[in-house]
Amino acid sequence: MLSVRGLAKAYGDVHALRGADLDVAEGQIVALLGKNGAGKTTMISIIAGLLRPDTGTVTIDGFDAQRDLDRASKLLGIAPQDTGIYGVLTVRENLEFFANLAGVEKGVRPGRAESVAEQLGLTELLDRRASKLSGGEQRRLHTGCALVHTPKLLMLDEPTVGADVATRAQLIDFVRATANKGSAVIYTTHYLNEVEALDADIVIIDNGQILARGTRDELVEQHRLQGLEFTLTETLAEATRAELGAVEVGTHTYRIDQDLAVGALVAKLGDRSDHLVSVEAVRPDLESVFLAVTGDRLEEVSD
Amino acid sequence: MDVVRAIVGVQLRIIRRDPWFLVIMFGMPLVVMPLFVKTMKLSLQAEGYADATGAEQVVPGQVVLFGFMVSGSVAFSVFREHGWKTWDRLRASAAPPAALLAGFAIPWVVIHVFYQVVLMLVGGLFVGLRLKGSLIGEVLILVAYSTCLIALVLLLTATFRTINQVNAIVNLGAMLFGGLGGALVPVEQLPGWAQVVSPFTPSYWAMEGHRAVFLEPGGLADIAKPFGVLVGATVVLVLLGIRKFRADEAKEFFA
Structure with a gap:
């Protein structure tokens, strides 16, 4: 579904990505694990077409994401790190707008909005203004807006930052369900327990480079200390x-x-x-794997 | 085109949810108009328009002046998306920069025209504004002025990094262009240097068009020049705006 080759991006003297490769198959969840500034957000921003790489290619379902951005963008959904919703609109209006933006036909939008709301536990709140939701509910809506058009590739950039325990659990269940339906998922996080709960393929990224990839058990076996x-x-x-x-x-x-x-x-x-x-x-856990691979501990963000 | 339609729709909905700025912008010129009618009546009569009521200067003048301030709202809409962190979500739709700009410009051109039309109608009802010339000509001037201002503000949006910078420029521009363009008093009453500078403002050409149909029985031929200048300026501003606009540039809304 996704093929990334030789992705490099520098901001002046700072090299955010240094020739990263990444493949994600249909139905697969890939957890990008790395510290702040490791290159996670830069990578998904480039895949989403929000940033231009200095070098490298991104192919989504066979479409070159730079040359054929219009087609590629229809296949992906992205929930950036910061919550981005319209507070003055209702939950339903937010979901329907992002469906509209992604090209979902008018007659189909209400059904999609209701389906996503149901999966994220927002059904009772469909007609409430987004600004009146709790932080966790806003975070769920933010995520829902990324996949209301049922993208083939879903990218969630630290989706649980600022979310309460219940919301975290709900989002993780939702991500797993989305992958089970065939979507490829890229999930960036600081939280090791989430990576384990997702049963994801783990990609450890540090200093702009992908240093290791495998399932939890594979990585522990390869790198345990x-x-x-x-x-x-x-x-x-x-x-x-x-x-x-x-x-x-x-x-x-x-x-x-x-x-x-x-x-x-x-x-x-x-x-x-x-x-x-x-x-x-x-x-022998992921923390020790991360330490072995990067030579540093993974700081967990306090909310 | 679908993306443009989607953005237009959501912008109109957002504006409808929070219309207070527009309500205030309707109210302000309505308060000012009656205060200056008598003075402008004398002024226009001194210019040789014996049957002038003063509304021919005051109403279009206030529409031109406050219309400039209303046009700043298009910048507010764009910067607000950055503040709401929804801008990147719009960009992720792969809409080209011109389509994004169009999505924000179209609703505000429509609202801006509506704003001018309502103020003109209210001016007709309450301070005696009467159309002597072409109605179509007047509509063309209103549309051309709205489009020109929205294009100008989008160029400012593309140029400046913060909403405060754009607000300051728009407020300054409204007073400066309004004053120089003859929105406050007829250009003939401005100092000589101001009369030389005046034609370089959109306000001047809008006022020229309005005078042609409110003070004179002007037809389409009489508004052709101001209309043409406004359209020409719009084309230049749009091209500059598209050239200058970078969708990936960080913008700062209010902290």
């Missing part, structure tokens, strides 16, 4: 840190990426072990 994470009451001296091969991953918290028993760590710390607050074995 054996090691320990420990916290002290004070900063570990540079020399000791180097001797242990420890990386600082938080305030007074360090990680050793090697198979090391707790006893051995205590012995290596010597007198400093008196300052130990906690020691944990590193579990």
Whole structure:
């Protein structure tokens, strides 16, 4: 459904994308996982035709997204990161307008609007002005507007930012249902638990480059770290840190990426072990995969 | 074309939901008109129009002046989309820049013409404005002036980054062009230098057209020149606007 080749984009000296490739098949959910500024939004903005790449190609269902933007755009739906709806219009009017904009025939629009509203739990609110909705409801409407024309490729840029727990769960169910109907989905997020809940194919992007791709289990298998994470009451001296091969991953918290028993760590710390607050074995999870692939932790956005 | 129609539809709906700016813009000239009729009657009679009521200057003058301010609304509509974060959603429809501009321009041209027509009719009812010349000629001038102003404001929209900048320019332009163009007092009463500058404003040509049918029994031939100048200016402004407009440029609405 989507084929991206060699996508590069720079803003002055800042390279947002450095030759990224990406393929997404029908019915597949791809979670783009990366920190702020990793290149996620730039990538989906280029795919949606909102930005022009410096180099590279985007093909959507066989149409070149730059040369045949009109046809390609009809196949995709995008919900940008910031909530973009018309507060003065009702939920129904918003959904019908975006359906209209995407070329859905007049007679079909009301049915589509009602169907999407039902799936997103907005049926009771169809005739309420969008400005009167709660933040979570607005976020659902924002997402609904992206797929009211049943796009073949749906792109959601951090759809759950600012959403409550119930809305998150509802959106994730909705995304899965959309993929089950055959749409390809690209979903950018900071939240690892969402990626797991979506059962998505995970693409780790950092510094404008795609560094790894696979299912959760594949990535964990390929990149899992054996090691320990420990916290002290004070900063570990540079020399000791180097001797242990420890990386600082938080305030007074360090990680050793090697198979090391707790006893051995205590012995290596010597007198400093008196300052130990906690020691944990590193579990093979997405967080450790992300750390192994990018050399950094994935900061989770607090809402 | 479908995209243009969709944007026109939603813009009209949004305007209908929040009409207060327009209501106020209708009210202001209606308050001003009666205050100046007597003065303008004397002024026009001094010019040689013995049977003038003063409404022939005051009503078109206020329509031209406040019409300029109303035209600023098209910029507000575009910048508001940026503030509402819906602009990128419109762009994702793959509409070419000219289609996006048309989607915002068309409703405001229609509203602007309607605005002028209503004020003229009210002027006829309450301050004695009477048409002596061609009705079609007057309609052509109204339409040409509306189109010209909307094209001018869209060029400003394409040029400036914030709504505050555009608002400032539109307000300044309304007073400056209105004054120089003869909307406040007849051009003949302006200082010499102002009379030289006057023809470079759309207000001047709109007023020329109005005078031809309200002060004189002018026909289509008499409004041909002002109409032609306004249409020519519109074409130039539209071409400049399309050339200057970049849909991917960030715009700042009110913080």
